[in-house]
Amino acid sequence: MASLQLRGRHICGGALVREDFVLTAAHCQTPRTYTVVLGVGSLTANEPTKQEFTANRSFPHPNYDGHANDIMLIRLDRPAQLTAAVRLIPPKRRRMNAASRCITAGWGDVGDNGTLPIRLQEVNVTLLSRRACRRRWTGVPITRTMGDSGGPLVCDGEAAGVVSFSGRRCGDPQTPDVYTRTSSFRRWIGSVLRDNPVD
Known part of the structure; x- marks a missing residue:
């Protein structure tokens, strides 16, 4: 990290x-x-x-x-x-699937109040299909190439994504966090x- x-x-x-x-x-x-x-x-x-x-x-x-x-x-x-x-952390070469075990880590805002933690934080991440993500992000283009900005999404020991953006609150199921898919790049x-x- x-x-x-x-x-x-x-x-x-x-x-x-x-x-x-x-x-x-x-x-x-x-x-x-x-x-x-x-x-x-x-x-x-x-x-x-x-x-x-x-x-x-x-x-x-x-x-x-x-x-x-x-x-x-x-x-x-x-x-x-x-x-x-x-x-x-090598970039992931293949796409993830629903069985992938994923985490993200960083020092980003954990309370959505502007307070940054001093210690590194880590959280398990559940993957959604692009279709499910698009339904929740109405009006925002979720493309096939899409935590703590820039931090890694690590799946099965490989960097599968880069934290790109989220809604007003990180980890909100209504507006899921969006990652840039490294296998596309x-x-x-x-x-x-x-x-x-x-x-």
Whole structure:
């Protein structure tokens, strides 16, 4: 789990998909340079497992339009050291099914009142079909490519999605949280990683 921070404040989550790349949401892009923190459960404690990096380049999806294609890769200034606390979460290659076991994690607002937790939160997630999601999100285009913004939806040990948006309240069954489906972007992810080999 990655924390994307500006001036020490958590802004978005992400997942380490290669030693030097974090997968997050394109709407997390900022003109300022992120500090990327890996290997922590707490945003305030000085944990010995903590690794800190500077984001040296962002790769938002070229077709991101403020809603669809909400996916971005961030390159770190150097490769992370893989440890028990810092591991890769590979992007999911195939679509999920109803039997997939999924979780999402992050430091996002858990009370829908603007208060962010200090400790990393994790929750089990139930998947809905696109049809069921469309019925609940009337007037919002839910496409075949669609928690804590940018954080991962992890299904069966792989990054299956990126937290994109939710209703006024996260986890509300009336307006289910929407994730960008990583399997729809595997070619794009692969091309960015191939064009930017590990230093």
